[in-house]
Amino acid sequence: MNICWFVTILLLLHSCTPGDGMDHGIVGGHASVPHSRPYMVYILDLTTHSNCDGFLVREDFVMTAAHCKKKHPKVYLGVSDTKFLPHGIEVVSFPHPYFKNNMIGNDIMLLKLKTPATLNKTVTIIDLPNPWNEKISKDCLVMGWGSTMYDHYSQSTVLRELNVTLTSDVNCATPDIICHKGKVGPSLGDSGGPFICGGVAQGIVSFYFKRSEDYITGYTRISQHLLWINAVMTKANKADKVNI
Template sequence: MSILWHITCLLLLRSCTPGFSMHDGIVGGRVSIPHSRPYMVYIRDKISQLTCGGFLIREDYVMTAAHCKQSHLVVFVGVHDTNFLPDGIEVDPIPHPKFSMKRPDHDIMLLKLKTPVPLSKFVQTIIYQNPENEEISQDCMVVGWGWQDYHDESPSNVLQEANVTLIDSENCGMADTLCTEGSTGPARGDSGGPLVCGGVAEGIVSFSKTKSNADHLSAYTRISLYYSWTQSIINPPTQQQSETWKGKLDKLI
């Protein structure tokens, strides 16, 4: 299990070495209308050149997969074509404390931007699921710059998206994941990108595998199960207490 998990994780990472040709990504996908998904974030390690996707949840935080953690990560916002990248922003990675490359659970990470980004027409946050609203639309979408084929090296330079449908959780195999299956979905290089259902980020692209019947199963970390942890990072208790007292003082004044 641990070896299989390590392999499938790496399959969703992408090595961006100089010289290979760029094609359309996301298996069975279509080119996104430029800047129509302004929450999307392109993530790359300055040394290894491994890349992942992510999504902006606040001006100073990006959500992605924990297995995308590298030592020198830089994020790029407002990107459509990776041939034309803006200045990168350095980050402090905060993977879930229970995540391990030996297992596929707890595959969630927050990246704290060292320089918060100003929101604009091309850079926006996306709402992510909380446990108070567990109703999830079955019709979803995945977005990323990954491969256009599950087995051939064909990453995309332009943002791609594809429609996918959730399957019953009992057929998913992991308690903290959502799953889709079929010939369309995320591939290598799409790790960390969002599973968007009804305009809400419900999952994080985590891992994939080929089933015995040759169907391709894609698994996504279920964000709502980590809502409390996420809030504890982006709104630590000391900050919450300070904001509460400020509100009371404003009323007194």
């Protein structure tokens, strides 16, 4: 499983320039209504031009995957089409301290905005799970600016989304991973986006791998990390470096 994790991390990350490619994203998905997902965040490294997705969880915090950590990141709020990016916001990165690139688990990171977001119709926050480990709705939604194909990369310029149904016959390996299987789902460039069930951000797009004729997609389960999330958000208001 660790080998699968290492390979798929390489697949989900991709270097590209905003606006390149075709209007694709999420294998089997369809275009979102413009600005209908106002919590979505586009993350771009200004040096390497590599990108990831994220989502706004507080006026001053974006949540994404730890393997999306970049040297010179900026976040872009209220984006529908990446050909028309607004002014970017600088951030301070707080990846989970136990995340390792060659292992499954702890693939979560918080980005503190140096300029808090102004909430409006096109920029809003999304709810996180309750502290207790409640049952997750089986009807879920995933979205991103990634590719529509697993075996060929073509970056999305418009946000796309896909409805998926959780099943109980997938072994997710660790308690902090939610899984689903099928022939459609997140692909190259969709890392860090939200996995939304019942209107709540329950997971973070982390990895996928092929098993037989299906693809297994893994999402970091946010409810398993709420203590760490709250600690970072509290301490980050006092200092740019947090040891949790």
